[in-house]
Amino acid sequence: MHFEEIDIDQTHIRLKSDLDNVNLKGYILKIRSELKRYISLNRDFLLSLEPLKYNGENLPDIVLKMYESSTKADVGPMACVAGTISQMSLDYLIENGSDFSIVENGGDIALINNRNVLCGIYSNNEVLGNNIAFNIKARKHPLGICTSSGKIGHSISFGTSDSVSVISKSPSLADGLATRIANEVKGKDSESKVSNALETAENYKEYFNGVLIISDNNIGTVGKLPKIIESKDFDVKL
Template structure:
């Protein structure tokens, strides 16, 4: 079980070297938090918390992965379907979150797996830290008591890491997830360099980013794709980047990033 299925080659060529270096992990910096990495099989998390919690985080990851893998053993199609999964039987919480997110966005449940794991681990760690950032393959769960800015990583687009999403209040926690048709391993039928979605649920943000990205075959599709995302549930904001063009909607603020040179 990986974060998401491998995607077919489509549109502009991806940036495998940039992705391997995980350049997107420079997107969020939070003052006063300790950063540490947790890797369990294909799940690779970068976590920021008030103190090192790698052992606790690993336990949460193993629990999530075990629950998802157990459900897939019962229902193998769950891992491969590209359409919403019905509520056919009792399921663990992380699986139910994936199912509900896929239903809201009109995609398969595995489109929400990275966001669902990030949120499940993050909420579990809130027992030991009041602030947390969990990043899983570019998908985030964030709980902070101060405003933060998340940079928009969009691969080869000239807009990549030039703008950021300013989040003044994360409340009890929210998700900020990104899908791309040109960067990374996420399954996308579109060619957007980045589709960023902010939602109260990381699973929903993840699934919605995939669904919106699937609609984008050219820059002229940006407005229609954003409009489709507005009806996918508790979505707070959407940003789409295709080459030199960008579209945005919602209760979000775009701010320029002050990137130091050298």
């Protein structure tokens, strides 16, 4: 099994893969270069916190995916950047013959796994701790698991969740949805915060498999989630 860390500016990849002879770093440099070039000519793409109108013709794939996902999730395009890079990196590995790869980019994960995988949920929650995990069964198709938090990390969040994790067939969209739902974890108490976020999540059910919301001493779920187990040994951590 091949392990690799790839750090390029704001992109921090941890890779676990059955491939050891593929230049993933070169591929990420390429798509990041395309993204940076587009941003240099379209400043609103970088700064907007809301979806933007776009013409899909002649756009780099990374830009197009970010537009599409942010439009569905009702967030700005950059809210989908980490998940999109994870998704495109995984697609690149699959195209090169991978049956098992986990691409984690700052808590936004794209994976394909021909054996069970434990994905740790790092919420820093006082009740649950950091020793719980999704048990992801072996599968033949890609999956995205992305997390947003109002307390951990550098990403913008208007809510106060410990963590909001979204599981979707599209890591790019899961990233945007995690941001959108986490923004609504707000209210007069922990119970109302989770209730508000659950109501928001219901509006996007067609786009995800399941959502896990953790806020103080309250937990909420929507859809179908993998089994959650207690463990200290993870293949990857959100």
